Structures are given as structure tokens and as C-alpha cells.
Amino acid sequence: MTLPPLLAIAAGRRVRPRKAENSEVRPRDRNAEARIQAAVVEWIRLVAPDLIAFHVPNGGLRTKAEAARMKWVGVLAGVPDIVVLGLDGRCWLIEVKGPGGSLSPEQCVIRDRCVAMRIPFVVAKSIDDVRLAFRLWGIETREAKQ
Numbered sequence: 001m002t003l004p005p006l007l008a009i010a011a012g013r014r015v016r017p018r019k020a021e022n023s024e025v026r027p028r029d030r031n032a033e034a035r036i037q038a039a040v041v042e043w044i045r046l047v048a049p050d051l052i053a054f055h056v057p058n059g060g061l062r063t064k065a066e067a068a069r070m071k072w073v074g075v076l077a078g079v080p081d082i083v084v085l086g087l088d089g090r091c092w093l094i095e096v097k098g099p100g101g102s103l104s105p106e107q108c109v110i111r112d113r114c115v116a117m118r119i120p121f122v123v124a125k126s127i128d129d130v131r132l133a134f135r136l137w138g139i140e141t142r143e144a145k146q
Contacts, residue, residue, distance in 0.1 A: 033098035036126065037081055040096060043127050044084060047141035048134070052085040078106030080121065092120040092137060094130060101125070 037055065044053040058079050062070065082094040093114060095107060103111065103123065114121040122133040134141055 029098070033096055033101060036098060036124070037096040039127055040094065040124060040130050041082060043130065044082075047143045048139060049142075050087055051139070054083055055081060056083060076110075078104065078108075078110035080107075080110065086139070092133070092139070093122070094133070095121070095123045097123055097125050099125070 041053050041055065044051060056079050058075055058077065058081075080093040080095040082096065084092040084094065086092075095103065095111070097103075111121050111123075120133070120137050122129065124130045124133065131141075131143070
């Protein structure tokens with residue numbers, strides 16, 4: 001016998017509500033931010049090949065043991081996703097966010113520290129955000145030369 005949801009909860013069973021057959025609700029795209037980030041890195045490498053751009057793999061799911069090891073070797077919560085290094089020793093930091101994304105409290109702390117240290121930092125939701133940041137930072141690109 002199947003119990004109605006409220007009774008099933010009262011009986012100690014978890015009940016997952018069924019989705020309507022013609023439901024228009026789409027699941028959240030868990031790879032949107034990763035696609036934006038990959039596109040940004042690819043764009044930087046294409047239009048500014050003299051720069052070094054790389055991802056800092058701070059996030060992601062890990063076992064407790066691996067997370068403890070990462071913390072032990074220096075992982076720091078809130079560090080931006082992409083680091084860009086220039087020929088003159090300068091660096092720029094890019095935190096990528098997907099649609100509707102916002103900075104975590106740890107990311108806000110790192111952003112504020114970077115701003116205080118005069119380290120260029122941008123939150124980017126698209127390549128266009130990075131294009132604008134590069135213009136404001138005075139980074140010359142192959143795109144800008146055309």
C-alpha cells in the first residue's frame with residue numbers, strides 16, 4: 001500500500017515528489033561555469049599568447065582525506081579560478097561565475113585583500129567581461145590590434 005506523501009514522511013520514509021510529465025522546469029546546468037571558464041582561458045591563450053593563463057583547482061568534490069591533504073599543501077578557500085601572468089611580472093585574477101552565481105564569503109575576503117594589495121581582480125560571467133577587464137587593465141590583445 002502506498003501512503004500519501006505526508007503520511008509517508010510521518011512513517012519515516014523519504015518520498016521524492018514525481019515530476020509532471022510535461023514539466024517545463026529544467027535542471028540546473030552544473031557545467032555552465034566550467035564552459036565559461038574554459039572559453040575564457042582559450043580566449044586569453046588565443047588573443048594574448050605571451051601571457052600565461054591557468055586554472056587554480058581549489059573547488060570540486062573530494063574525499064575528506066584528499067581535502068585535508070589539499071589544505072595541508074596550501075589550498076586556500078576563495079582563491080580565484082584563473083591566474084594570468086604577464087611578461088613584466090604582473091598578475092591578474094579572474095573569478096568565473098555562471099548565470100546567477102555570486103561570490104562566496106571566502107571569495108569576497110580574497111577579492112577585498114587583492115583590491116587592498118592593488119592586485120587586479122575581476123568577476124567574469126562571460127568572455128566580454130574579461131575583454132573589458134583586459135582593456136581597463138591595459139593588456140594588449142590580438143583582438144584590440146585589429
